[in-house]
Amino acid sequence: MASFRDILGYFRKYIAIALFSIAASSFFELVDLVVPYAIGQILNVLSNQPLDRSLQNLVAQVALLTQRPEDRFLSLGVLLGLIFLVTVVRAPIQPWLSAWFHWDIALRTRRDHLHKVIAKILTLPLSFYDENNPGRIASRIARGIENHTWTYPEVAGQFIPKMARILGIFVVIWVIEWRIAIAFFISFLLILVFILKDLNGLIKKEEVLDRHMENTQSRTSEIITNIKTVKAFATEAYELDRQKQRLERESNYVIYRIHKGYVDLLTWQKTIVQLSVFWVLLFTLISTVQGHISIGHFITTLTISSMAYSELDPISQMAEIFARRYASMIRLHEFMKLPAGTDAASLLPESIYSNPYKFTGKVELRHLTFGYNPNRPILKDINLLIEPYQTVALVGRSGSGKSTLVKLLFRYFEPNQGGIFIDGENIRTLDTAGYRRRLAIVHQEVDIFNGTLLDNLTYGNRKISFEQIEKACRIARVDEFIHDLPKGYNTIVGERGVRLSGGQRQRLGIARALIVDPDVLVFDEATSSLDYESERSIQLAMRSIFGTRTTIIIAHRLSTIREADKIVVLDSGRVVEVGNHDELLNQQGIYHRLHSLQETGELLD
Numbered sequence: 001m002a003s004f005r006d007i008l009g010y011f012r013k014y015i016a017i018a019l020f021s022i023a024a025s026s027f028f029e030l031v032d033l034v035v036p037y038a039i040g041q042i043l044n045v046l047s048n049q050p051l052d053r054s055l056q057n058l059v060a061q062v063a064l065l066t067q068r069p070e071d072r073f074l075s076l077g078v079l080l081g082l083i084f085l086v087t088v089v090r091a092p093i094q095p096w097l098s099a100w101f102h103w104d105i106a107l108r109t110r111r112d113h114l115h116k117v118i119a120k121i122l123t124l125p126l127s128f129y130d131e132n133n134p135g136r137i138a139s140r141i142a143r144g145i146e147n148h149t150w151t152y153p154e155v156a157g158q159f160i161p162k163m164a165r166i167l168g169i170f171v172v173i174w175v176i177e178w179r180i181a182i183a184f185f186i187s188f189l190l191i192l193v194f195i196l197k198d199l200n201g202l203i204k205k206e207e208v209l210d211r212h213m214e215n216t217q218s219r220t221s222e223i224i225t226n227i228k229t230v231k232a233f234a235t236e237a238y239e240l241d242r243q244k245q246r247l248e249r250e251s252n253y254v255i256y257r258i259h260k261g262y263v264d265l266l267t268w269q270k271t272i273v274q275l276s277v278f279w280v281l282l283f284t285l286i287s288t289v290q291g292h293i294s295i296g297h298f299i300t301t302l303t304i305s306s307m308a309y310s311e312l313d314p315i316s317q318m319a320e321i322f323a324r325r326y327a328s329m330i331r332l333h334e335f336m337k338l339p340a341g342t343d344a345a346s347l348l349p350e351s352i353y354s355n356p357y358k359f360t361g362k363v364e365l366r367h368l369t370f371g372y373n374p375n376r377p378i379l380k381d382i383n384l385l386i387e388p389y390q391t392v393a394l395v396g397r398s399g400s401g402k403s404t405l406v407k408l409l410f411r412y413f414e415p416n417q418g419g420i421f422i423d424g425e426n427i428r429t430l431d432t433a434g435y436r437r438r439l440a441i442v443h444q445e446v447d448i449f450n451g452t453l454l455d456n457l458t459y460g461n462r463k464i465s466f467e468q469i470e471k472a473c474r475i476a477r478v479d480e481f482i483h484d485l486p487k488g489y490n491t492i493v494g495e496r497g498v499r500l501s502g503g504q505r506q507r508l509g510i511a512r513a514l515i516v517d518p519d520v521l522v523f524d525e526a527t528s529s530l531d532y533e534s535e536r537s538i539q540l541a542m543r544s545i546f547g548t549r550t551t552i553i554i555a556h557r558l559s560t561i562r563e564a565d566k567i568v569v570l571d572s573g574r575v576v577e578v579g580n581h582d583e584l585l586n587q588q589g590i591y592h593r594l595h596s597l598q599e600t601g602e603l604l605d
């Protein structure tokens, strides 16, 4: 379980400047106490009572320096000078020594923290993203970061300095009359213990609320992502009702469990504070009547003790706000502590790869066994040799493990037994990022980033020449539609730009993969969602790639893979047939059945 220390850890880098600025803020809070003290002393001067000894010394020094008589006017002048110094002179200095640094540290830490969050997003295993949707993750990050940023200036710039002021007040009262100081101290201790005890319970409730809110936001994000399905199935009313119930539950929890808790706390706090003020007034009055303290000290004690009690409201409000935020900060910290996936690539800049890998493209699977749950293997003892430049197709029923095999090839998951070897080397022993740079994949759904077509094409390789880009576009038949785009290569595509059709996206995906010039190229069901014409165009593009590098194709449509050198049929996670198209047809096995089904639409027994 993460703790408060973990949250503090994010500020460790700025510890020196943080201590300095907190000390400065605390100093200014203490300096404020000079004003009520000086006013008390002015009262003493006006009522012909003596000044405190230290002040008498100060006045004597000033009289000596200025060659003036030590009278009431000089005393008043010194006291006014003191007030001027701690109010007017300090005013322009204070913000630069406190507020400036508190926000500077908060904003720098925010930047560092976000940097780490992005690194974490990039290195978490794929399984995390299978289990948590983007809305849930984004909500957790946004709330955590926001609360982290806002909390620091409040704690460093207000909470701690105000506590220092209260301590200062205690010392001043102690100097004036220790009995009053003890009464003051007891009342304060009572209030603080009371606040802290209640807040502890509230923090736990805030954590539950945080989870509720995350669930609601996660569903909202799902609605946005799946809006077409929601509309098509006319489930708008259902979704609205479901979210309404969630919001209802959330707000009931906030109102009756949390908000009520804070109001209860406030009620008690206000009552105890007023009792304490009265208690100190009583003590001070008794001390004055008995002649233990002067009128000036009576005024000073009352003023500064009510200053202390008036600080209790902002302090408890800050403690309350902190409690509200604490849960989300802790949850962000727990996110930061999630272990990186075994598939995490190095985040070192590309420029350090002075010696990039280069493979012939010979891929070998040896006794490969894997299950997302190790007790339920999806791939079982797979042995397969793919020679350099060969084109190998993976076919099999849905769920037979084709995509899983490709995920292992890309090292998104580690095999439970056996391994994958490239040019004889186990891919586990290679640098993940360096290895992946030698592979490329064209998914069924090609991701488009918001930016120009050129940006999207060169996503995997920014250093390529324009001639090579054009060549890749010719092979992938991107050139067939590029002239229809308003600004050719510079057309903005994606979220805020021109929408590309399914076939166009596929061709962009192929060109993007070719631009990387991979040693192994994978097509993951690249044509299964396309119309006949687009499919033809992509098949032609793929055909011109066959033989130029090792190519692995996962295909449901068998027409795509007739020309593959090797067709591997998977069934329930095992390789059941291997051969080329003609050989497999002659075997009259699963491939033959699948082929007949696609050719005639009838299933042969």
Ligand SMILES: Nc1ncnc2c1ncn2[C@@H]1O[C@H](COP(=O)(O)OP(=O)(O)OP(=O)(O)O)[C@@H](O)[C@H]1O
Pocket: 127, 130, 372, 373, 378, 396, 397, 398, 399, 400, 401, 402, 403, 404, 405
């Ligand atoms: N991230 C995952 N976590 C747990 N199980 C998974 C995960 N991805 C896939 N599976 C399971 O693994 C099995 C094989 O899935 P896989 O996607 O590899 O099959 P496939 O042959 O590619 O299927 P299709 O042709 O339908 O895409 C399926 O039973 C599936 O439910």
